[in-house]
Each structure stands twice: as C-alpha cells, then as structure tokens.
Amino acid sequence: MANEKLGEALRFLGIGPEAVLVYRRLLELGPAPLSAVGAAAGLEGVELAAAYGELVDSGLASGAGQGPDLAAPVPPAAGLEILGRxxxxxxxxxxxxxxxxxxxxxxxxxxxxxxxxxxxxxxxxxxxxxxxxxxxxxxxxxxxxxxxxxxxxxxxxxxxxxxxxxxxxxxxxxxxxxxxxxxxxxxxxxxxxxxxxxxxxxxxxxxxxxxxxxxxxxxxxxxxxxxxxxxxxxxxxxxxxxxxxxxxxxxxxxxxxHGRSARPAGLPPADRRLLRLLAAGASDDVIAREIGVSRRTLFRRVQVLMARLGATSRFQMALQAQRSGWL
Missing domain, CATH: 3.30.870.10 (Endonuclease Chain A)
Structure with a gap:
C-alpha cells in the first residue's frame, strides 16, 4: 500500500512509471550498483539509463560517490521543490x-x-x-x-x-x-x-x-x-x-x-475537517471558526493529532495524514 501511494505521489509530480520503479528499488537497495537496481526494477540498457536520468534531473537520485556505477536516493526537499515549480x-x-x-x-x-x-x-x-x-x-x-x-x-x-x-x-x-x-x-x-x-x-x-x-x-x-x-x-x-x-x-x-473510503476509526468529523483545512493551507482563525473551537482548543487538537500521527510539525502531520488515507 505504501508503495502504491508513493507511486501515485510521484506520478502526480510528473515522474514517469519506469522512473518510479527505479526510485522504489533505490529506496530498498541504495546505495547499490545501478545495474543491480535496474535488475530489481526489471529494466536495463537504454530504458534503465533514461529512467535513472529522469530521477537525477528531478533531484531525487545521484551517484553515491563510492564508485562509478553506484546510485543512491538523495534527500528529496530540493527535488520536490523543483518538481512542484x-x-x-x-x-x-x-x-x-x-x-x-x-x-x-x-x-x-x-x-x-x-x-x-x-x-x-x-x-x-x-x-x-x-x-x-x-x-x-x-x-x-x-x-x-x-x-x-x-x-x-x-x-x-x-x-x-x-x-x-x-x-x-x-x-x-x-x-x-x-x-x-x-x-x-x-x-x-x-x-x-x-x-x-x-x-x-x-x-x-x-x-x-x-x-x-x-x-x-x-x-x-x-x-x-x-x-x-x-x-x-x-x-x-x-x-x-x-x-x-x-x-x-x-x-x-x-x-x-478522500471521503467515506478513507475514514480512520475513531477520528471525529471535526478532526477530519481540521486536517482537510490544514492541508489546504487555511489559517488558524479559519480552521477554528469552521470546527467551532477557540484558538487554544485548536492548538491542543493539533498537538493530539500530531502525536497520533507521529509528526513533529504541521506540514509533516498533513503529509502523514495523506499517506494514512485520512484526507
């Protein structure tokens, strides 16, 4: 399920299906010889080179620096910013x-x-x-x-x-x-x-x-x-x-x-609404108004949800909620 969501997320960002396969294998095997990564992804030759080149161009992979054929995933922040732009x-x-x-x-x-x-x-x-x-x-x-x-x-x-x-x-x-x-x-x-x-x-x-x-x-x-x-x-x-x-x-x-197909057990409607508004970028005042609480209560609810999702920031909480099918 996690791989499916990762693949969907990468495709939303414009990454092709072969590159998605290579990126998944890089996350499992890297740093590793590119040929081994390609074999695990079922790609070789020109197809493998093109898929890996797409990841490098997108800022999601690079050489591991330990050998001419070693490849590894890199921290995605810069690459995701490029893809988003x-x-x-x-x-x-x-x-x-x-x-x-x-x-x-x-x-x-x-x-x-x-x-x-x-x-x-x-x-x-x-x-x-x-x-x-x-x-x-x-x-x-x-x-x-x-x-x-x-x-x-x-x-x-x-x-x-x-x-x-x-x-x-x-x-x-x-x-x-x-x-x-x-x-x-x-x-x-x-x-x-x-x-x-x-x-x-x-x-x-x-x-x-x-x-x-x-x-x-x-x-x-x-x-x-x-x-x-x-x-x-x-x-x-x-x-x-x-x-x-x-x-x-x-x-x-x-x-x-998401709607009824992704309703986590025990999550009140107000908290689902909170997460949806937060993911959409709404301000604290708007969120508090829409769920009918004070800013102080909103802050407490956010802290509880962050703890439940294992998140350390609001951005991470929204990302984890999306990955968990809560949004």
Whole structure:
C-alpha cells in the first residue's frame, strides 16, 4: 500500500512509471550498483539509463560517490521543490492557453451571442439552468469550484441525487472553497462522503462545470465584489476542448480529498475537517471558526493529532495524514 501511494505521489509530480520503479528499488537497495537496481526494477540498457536520468534531473537520485556505477536516493526537499515549480509552470501555461483560446473565441463569437456555440445566462435564470445541468448529466460531471457562489436552493441535494444515479463527479476545490463559511461542512463534505471524487488546489483558474462531454458552464463572476450574475453555456467547440484540458491539468496537480473510503476509526468529523483545512493551507482563525473551537482548543487538537500521527510539525502531520488515507 505504501508503495502504491508513493507511486501515485510521484506520478502526480510528473515522474514517469519506469522512473518510479527505479526510485522504489533505490529506496530498498541504495546505495547499490545501478545495474543491480535496474535488475530489481526489471529494466536495463537504454530504458534503465533514461529512467535513472529522469530521477537525477528531478533531484531525487545521484551517484553515491563510492564508485562509478553506484546510485543512491538523495534527500528529496530540493527535488520536490523543483518538481512542484515545474507543475505550477505547466498549470500557468494551461491558464494562458485557455485564456488565449477564450479571447479568440470572444472576439469571433461573443458579439453575436445568439450563435448556437454559446449561450449567455444572466440573473435569476442562472439557478434553474445550473439545476437543469445537474439533472441532465448521464456519465460524469467535472467541476472547478471557487467562491463567489450563486445562491441555488437545493444544490447539495441535486449533487447527492446525481451521485445516487451513478453519475461520476470529479471536483477540484480551491482553498477558498474550504474556507468559505459553512461551505465545507454543509456543501462539500456531504457529497464527498456520498462518493464524489474531490481534490484541492490553492486556487483554480476559473469557475467551471463540464456536463459529460456535451457542454460547459463558465462563470463570469467578479470575485472582489462577490458578484455572480452572468454565466456562459459553451457547446462543443474548440473552447470546450480547451476547458476539458484545463480541468484535467488541474485534477492532476491537485491534492486528493478522500471521503467515506478513507475514514480512520475513531477520528471525529471535526478532526477530519481540521486536517482537510490544514492541508489546504487555511489559517488558524479559519480552521477554528469552521470546527467551532477557540484558538487554544485548536492548538491542543493539533498537538493530539500530531502525536497520533507521529509528526513533529504541521506540514509533516498533513503529509502523514495523506499517506494514512485520512484526507
């Protein structure tokens, strides 16, 4: 199980499957001759050289310094920082690509909004159209979620009903989603516990819902003034393909946010909420507010969880909780 989680974590950071195999064997055998590591990983020749070169380039392995063929893993801090920056750069590039695609689309099509490729929905019509979208889904819903929120009565019930129909829901939440008062407890956790596949990023580039491969809902919200009065409904076209690609890129970079399949015995809901908020980077004031305790009580709970997980820092606690399937 630990190897599976390690492999998944490395793949999230962009490490290829052969390099993952070599890294696992390095952790077991290193320092050791590269040929022996390759044999244990089932690789040799050009494949072994390429996989090991990928680890060296990523800062996760190097020569052991005791012989020309000896290889060993190295402390991962610098390498993980490099990989994290590389992923962030890829996400930024995706944002620019989608922004450019949308700007081209806007110049060509938006002026004639009656064009069947796009529909503009405003004001009170937004809520019914969003509920209609959830009801129309047959296979999957993909969503990038962030405030501000348009008040839609029964939105959580709609999501639960969609899950009950067997529709897959994959959602990437921004940190602000978890910090928004009451959103985590009343809107996010119920659907995650019901089977929604959820992940978290510090921020998402756009508010987006993709219904099957049929169409997408794109919010034209004004975050600074908490205004959400206009929404685009995008039909199949180049822009829809770009939005799908943007979602998948965000999904790959996001931190998994587990539900009912990973509930540790004896862990109260407030502590699960605490860990989720902490992993998302929420401040102490936000965490204390969301779980309904004082800062002093929050500090005591954090200390208890750190001891339970064998962690010496909050960062290590979040990492251990993720590895243990608590998040």
């Amino acid at each position: 590389r992923r962030a750069a890829e996400l930024d590039a995706s944002r620019l690509t989608v922004g450019s695609a949308f700007e081209s689309f806007r110049r060509q099509r938006l002026a004639g909004y009656h064009d069947p490729l796009v529909e503009i929905v405003t004001g009170d019509a937004i809520g019914p159209r969003m509920r209609q979208a959830w009801a129309s889904a047959r296979e999957q819903i993909r969503q990038l979620d962030s405030p501000p929120y348009f008040p839609v009565e029964g939105a959580t019930d709609d999501a639960l009903a969609t899950l009950a129909r067997g529709v897959t829901q994959r959602v990437v939440y921004s940190r602000e989603s978890l910090e928004h008062p009451g959103q985590l407890e009343h809107s996010i956790e119920p659907v995650v516990e019901a089977g929604e596949q959820a992940r978290v990023l510090p921020s998402v580039p756009v508010k987006l819902v993709i219904i099957d491969d049929a169409y997408a809902l794109v919010s034209l919200s004004i975050k600074e003034t908490d205004v959400y009065t206009t929404m685009l409904v995008v039909q199949p076209c180049g822009l829809l393909s770009a939005l799908v690609a943007l979602f998948e890129q965000a999904w790959q970079n996001a931190l998994p946010f």
